Amino acid sequence: xxxxxxxxxxxxxxxxxxxxxxxxxxxxxxxxxxxxxxxxxxxxxxxxxxxxxxxxxxxxxxxxxxxxxxxxxxxxxxxxxxxxxxxxxxxxxxxxxxxxxxxxxxxxxxxxxxxxxxxxxxxxxxxxxxxxxxxxxxxxxxxxxxxxxxxxxxxxxxxxxxxxxxxxxxxxxxxxxxxxxxxxxxxxxxxxxxxxxxxxxxxxxxxxxxxxxxxxxxxxxxxxxxxxxxxxxxxxxxxxxxxxxxxxxxxxxxxxxxxxxxxxxxxxxxxxxxxxxxxxxxxxxxxxxxxxxxxxxxxxxxxxxxxxxxxxxxxxxxxxxxxxxxx
Amino acid sequence: xxxxxxxxxxxxxxxxxxxxxxxxxxxxxxxxxxxxxxxxxxxxxxxxxxxxxxxxxxxxxxxxxxxxxxxxxxxxxxxxxxxxxxxxxxxxxxxxxxxxxxxxxxxxxxxxxxxxxxxxxxxxxxxxxxxxxxxxxxxxxxxxxxxxxxxxxxxxxxxxxxxxxxxxxxxxxxxxxxxxxxxxxxxxxxxxxxxxxxxxxxxxxxxxxxxxxxxxxxxxxxxxxxxxxxxxxxxxxxxxxxxxxxxxxxxxxxxxxxxxxxxxxxxxxxxxxxxxxxxxxxxxxxxxxxxxxxxxxxxxxxxxxxxxxxxxxxxxxxxxxxxxxxxxx
Amino acid sequence: xxxxxxxxxxxxxxxxxxxxxxxxxxxxxxxxxxxxxxxxxxxxxxxxxxxxxxxxxxxxxxxxxxxxxxxxxxxxxxxxxxxxxxxxxxxxxxxxxxxxxxxxxxxxxxxxxxxxxxxxxxxxxxxxxxxxxxxxxxxxxxxxxxxxxxxxxxxxxxxxxxxxxxxxxxxxxxxxxxxxxxxxxxxxxxxxxxxxxxxxxxxxxxxxxxxxxxxxxxxxxxxxxxxxxxxxxxxxxxxxxxxxxxxxxxxxxxxxxxxxxxxxxxxxxxxxxxxxxxxxxxxxxxxxxxxxxxx
Numbered sequence: 023x024x025x026x027x028x029x030x031x032x033x034x035x036x037x038x039x040x041x042x043x044x045x046x047x048x049x050x051x052x053x054x055x056x057x058x059x060x061x062x063x064x065x066x067x068x069x070x071x072x073x074x075x076x077x078x079x080x081x082x083x084x085x086x087x088x089x090x091x092x093x094x095x096x097x098x099x100x101x102x103x104x105x106x107x108x109x110x111x112x113x114x115x116x117x118x119x120x121x122x123x124x125x126x127x128x129x130x131x132x133x134x135x136x137x138x139x140x141x142x143x144x145x146x147x148x149x150x151x152x153x154x155x156x157x158x159x160x161x162x163x164x165x166x167x168x169x170x171x172x173x174x175x176x177x178x179x180x181x182x183x184x185x186x187x188x189x190x191x192x193x194x195x196x197x198x199x200x201x202x203x204x205x206x207x208x209x210x211x212x213x214x215x216x217x218x219x220x221x222x223x224x225x226x227x228x229x230x231x232x233x234x235x236x237x238x239x240x241x242x243x244x245x246x247x248x249x250x251x252x253x254x255x256x257x258x259x260x261x262x263x264x265x266x267x268x269x270x271x272x273x274x275x276x277x278x279x280x281x282x283x284x285x286x287x288x289x290x291x292x293x294x295x296x297x298x299x300x301x302x303x304x305x306x307x308x309x310x311x312x313x314x315x316x317x318x319x320x321x322x323x324x325x326x327x328x329x330x331x332x333x334x335x336x337x338x339x340x341x342x343x344x345x346x347x348x349x
Numbered sequence: 350x351x352x353x354x355x356x357x358x359x360x361x362x363x364x365x366x367x368x369x370x371x372x373x374x375x376x377x378x379x380x381x382x383x384x385x386x387x388x389x390x391x392x393x394x395x396x397x398x399x400x401x402x403x404x405x406x407x408x409x410x411x412x413x414x415x416x417x418x419x420x421x422x423x424x425x426x427x428x429x430x431x432x433x434x435x436x437x438x439x440x441x442x443x444x445x446x447x448x449x450x451x452x453x454x455x456x457x458x459x460x461x462x463x464x465x466x467x468x469x470x471x472x473x474x475x476x477x478x479x480x481x482x483x484x485x486x487x488x489x490x491x492x493x494x495x496x497x498x499x500x501x502x503x504x505x506x507x508x509x510x511x512x513x514x515x516x517x518x519x520x521x522x523x524x525x526x527x528x529x530x531x532x533x534x535x536x537x538x539x540x541x542x543x544x545x546x547x548x549x550x551x552x553x554x555x556x557x558x559x560x561x562x563x564x565x566x567x568x569x570x571x572x573x574x575x576x577x578x579x580x581x582x583x584x585x586x587x588x589x590x591x592x593x594x595x596x597x598x599x600x601x602x603x604x605x606x607x608x609x610x611x612x613x614x615x616x617x618x619x620x621x622x623x624x625x626x627x628x629x630x631x632x633x634x635x636x637x638x639x640x641x642x643x644x645x646x647x648x649x650x651x652x653x654x655x656x657x658x659x660x661x662x663x664x665x666x667x668x669x670x671x672x673x674x675x676x677x678x
Numbered sequence: 679x680x681x682x683x684x685x686x687x688x689x690x691x692x693x694x695x696x697x698x699x700x701x702x703x704x705x706x707x708x709x710x711x712x713x714x715x716x717x718x719x720x721x722x723x724x725x726x727x728x729x730x731x732x733x734x735x736x737x738x739x740x741x742x743x744x745x746x747x748x749x750x751x752x753x754x755x756x757x758x759x760x761x762x763x764x765x766x767x768x769x770x771x772x773x774x775x776x777x778x779x780x781x782x783x784x785x786x787x788x789x790x791x792x793x794x795x796x797x798x799x800x801x802x803x804x805x806x807x808x809x810x811x812x813x814x815x816x817x818x819x820x821x822x823x824x825x826x827x828x829x830x831x832x833x834x835x836x837x838x839x840x841x842x843x844x845x846x847x848x849x850x851x852x853x854x855x856x857x858x859x860x861x862x863x864x865x866x867x868x869x870x871x872x873x874x875x876x877x878x879x880x881x882x883x884x885x886x887x888x889x890x891x892x893x894x895x896x897x898x899x900x901x902x903x904x905x906x907x908x909x910x911x912x913x914x915x916x917x918x919x920x921x922x923x924x925x926x927x928x929x930x931x932x933x934x935x936x937x938x939x940x941x942x943x944x945x946x947x948x949x950x951x952x953x954x955x956x957x958x959x960x961x962x963x964x965x966x967x968x969x970x971x972x973x
Contacts (some may be wrong), residue, residue, distance in 0.1 A: 028508040032663055058556065060578060077533060077534060079532075085521060118535075185621065187618055188620070213623060214602070215390040215391050215559070216559050216560070216561075216600065216601060217599070217603065217616075217617040217621070217636075218617075218620070218621075219605075220603045220604075220605065220614055220615065220616030220617070221616045221618065222604075223614055223616075224614050224616050232380055242403055242532065244607060245534070245604075245605035245606050245607050246605040248541070248605065248606075248612070249605060249612065249613075249614045257359075269609065272607055273609060273610050283533065283534070285535065286533045286534050286537045286608055287520060287533065287606070287607050288536075288540075288560060288562030288563045288565065288566070289562055289565065289566075289606065290562040290565045290589060290601055290606075291562045291565055291589060292565045292566065292584065292585045292586050292589050293589075294565075294566075300537060300538060300541050301534050301537070302537070302538075304502045304503065304504050304505075304532070304534070304535055305532065305534075313431055316620070320462065340403060
């Protein structure tokens with residue numbers, strides 16, 4: 023492929039803060055912010071799939087939404103093929119959207135109840151003036167086949183007659199119909215039934231391979247990330263704490279939080295009595311971010327420096343980790 | 350004597366468009382101090398069974414069959430007597446701790462409510478002492494009795510719910526998807542709490558979940574549900590080692606895992622059947638890689654093979670003749 | 679439940695299912711009754727020339743005649759047949775109600791849509807204006823405007839419409855705020871839809887059902903308001919048949935024990951308002967739970 027090894031997406035120092043409403047009495051104190059995304063940087067090459075893994079409250083969905091500009095970033099750059107999306111607004115942003123798309127988490131809420139499936143999938147083509155009416159219909163038929171929904175049966179249906187898995191396929195079809203270069207998949211299987219999840223995951227992998235797509239795969243489920251991602255970035259409280267190739271992350275997780283995440287995946291094997299370390303506490307609120315290393319209150323290896331100085335992302339052997347253990 | 354025994358349990362929901370068969374002819378048993386994992390996807394009937402054990406089904410539900418609790422059929426128990434069982438003998442925790450706790454009541458008062466439902470005259474000091482002990486055993490500081498639910502994090506709220514459920518020392522705890530709405534790390538913590546309940550308090554449990562991985566570490570017996578039927582039932586070790594029903598087998602291999610050797614994703618084709626118009630014959634047959642002609646026509650009976658129950662035509666020849674249960678109608 | 683009676687049960691089940699499809703459950707009964715009342719009046723309005731025995735604007739008998747065989751509702755002080763006046767008055771009632779409600783909807787809905795979606799300062803300002811109008815007692819506002827504009831069908835309809843514009847605005851705007859944050863609207867933004875497209879194809883169809891109920895309730899209300907205006911002499915100029923006007927006139931003669939001049943117009947107003955209201959309730963049941971199914 024022509025563009026291999028070239029960067030498609032380059033996110034630099036991305037920040038997204040949400041201001042909190044302040045009561046009149048506190049108006050002179052500093053305004054509290056929810057620092058959902060707090061200075062994040064990463065790159066995705068053409069054809070690569072980067073996994074963004076974290077628990078709820080980690081900021082991963084906010085990263086996804088900010089990347090596709092459903093939110094305006096508070097700071098930082100989002101370089102998409104050398105165009106800074108963070109600086110695009112209005113019409114120029116709108117027209118660029120045919121090149122990057124998002125697949126959402128809740129299949130029951132992401133489709134307009136009043137739009138037939140065929141029209142919903144055709145809509146992006148209409149918006150970006152791709153093809154005439156007949157050509158668009160052919161394209162929609164084509165993509166419905168690709169996602170496993172026979173067009174004769176599904177073109178005229180309304181979303182309410184479809185199951186969760188089928189709706190998710192429609193959302194995927196709509197995201198792919200304009201042949202985008204980049205797709206953000208936000209927890210796309212979290213709300214699906216277990217036996218359907220792997221189907222949808224497989225569909226995403228197949229489409230990636232067939233169309234040479236680049237993905238940002240957002241999930242809380244490390245295990246499913248393993249099958250589809252080339253690299254995995256672990257996010258905690260708005261910051262990336264480790265990035266490595268998938269194989270390396272599972273073979274040798276460096277950051278203590280990554281280790282915990284991997285250990286928390288339930289294994290369907292009753293004989294495996296795990297020598298498990300059970301982590302304490304829960305992810306703190308992004309309003310009250312701990313000092314120093316954000317993870318230090320829960321870290322079994324916390325040292326004195328961890329409470330004082332926030333560790334930087336450092337490169338070690340071709341992978342990056344932010345932890346004082348590796349200083 | 351078994352602690353719990355369900356016999357030919359069938360539950361229907363009466364709806365505008367006809368009757369929905371949520372649970373069909375389900376039979377299983379649970380011994381004292383044993384834990385049962387009831388596993389299945391949405392619509393399989395597992396939650397309905399959970400509600401039926403406490404007799405808190407919605408008003409449009411119709412139940413048939415027997416539920417023996419300590420050898421007494423609670424399916425036909427008068428409501429007065431059932432009420433005295435709830436909370437005291439059989440207790441339940443639900444999926445979403447945010448909506449299951451009364452948001453405008455201090456935790457302390459929610460405990461008092463539980464006590465007063467069964468022991469009207471209990472003194473406040475005694476109630477506080479027992480509540481504090483329970484909270485401590487679950488890992489919550491007893492001073493938090495004064496807090497409101499919103500002052501707790503998700504995992505802590507779930508612990509509070511567990512504490513409320515076990516404070517009167519029930520013999521049976523039903524947990525309906527207790528960790529589904531929690532983060533993966535917190536899930537681990539709550540499972541540890543449940544494990545302790547099992548080990549230290551000798552509590553029997555029915556754990557209802559869609560996660561086959563979760564039940565593996567904690568249950569003694571597993572029941573796999575599909576579209577209202579109990580398709581497989583048996584001891585946890587043997588089921589995971591040697592799953593018999595095609596659905597169980599497919600589920601086990603298609604769950605994403607963290608093993609590096611396993612990089613190929615396996616999946617089950619097809620969709621969950623509609624409960625309003627289920628397929629003829631075996632409900633799983635449209636998705637089954639081993640489907641035979643008979644599967645498309647006749648609903649298989651439940652065969653018993655070496656203490657394992659399987660509802661599948663593949664095992665017709667192998668079962669213990671004397672023990673097979675046939676479904677009637 | 680078996681045997682030949684089974685077939686009859688099956689058939690009635692189908693009919694019931696069909697009716698239930700239109701109107702749900704116990705509220706279905708209410709909606710059916712309301713609907714029947716409305717149909718009745720619509721038929722009367724359409725076939726007025728054939729139903730009305732006499733010319734409503736000409737004397738057709740002695741004045742102040744109590745109900746008799748020839749004049750089943752009696753006559754008024756000018757000898758006009760009351761029954762004929764009521765029959766013809768149905769047209770006026772519908773005409774004003776429909777026009778007034780239509781104007782209110784056509785103004786209130788788009789404003790609510792746009793302002794609700796845009797939000798921000800525009801929202802605050804417009805809502806403040808709308809709330810002020812809404813807080814004003816409806817009838818008095820209508821009186822004020824009608825007094826300024828003078829009599830005439832359109833003027834009255836307009837004065838009534840102004841009273842109801844805030845209702846549409848408020849309902850639509852609050853619906854829009856909910857729908858605005860739905861995931862499918864995000865989806866529409868993500869595919870690059872223009873704001874106008876999002877409002878038109880994604881927001882509007884999802885907020886419209888809430889107005890259908892309002893529409894019906896408005897119709898009921900408009901008739902009441904119109905009757906009130908006519909009652910106060912601000913309505914349709916005589917001798918055009920108008921229920922409110924007749925009611926007002928009848929009131930003057932009540933001391934003479936000429937009860938029929940008040941009873942029949944009053945009954946007409948009450949029943950048609952009831953009809954619209956009951957129908958509205960039924961529609962509410964029908965539309966609101968019907969959008970999409972939850973897993």
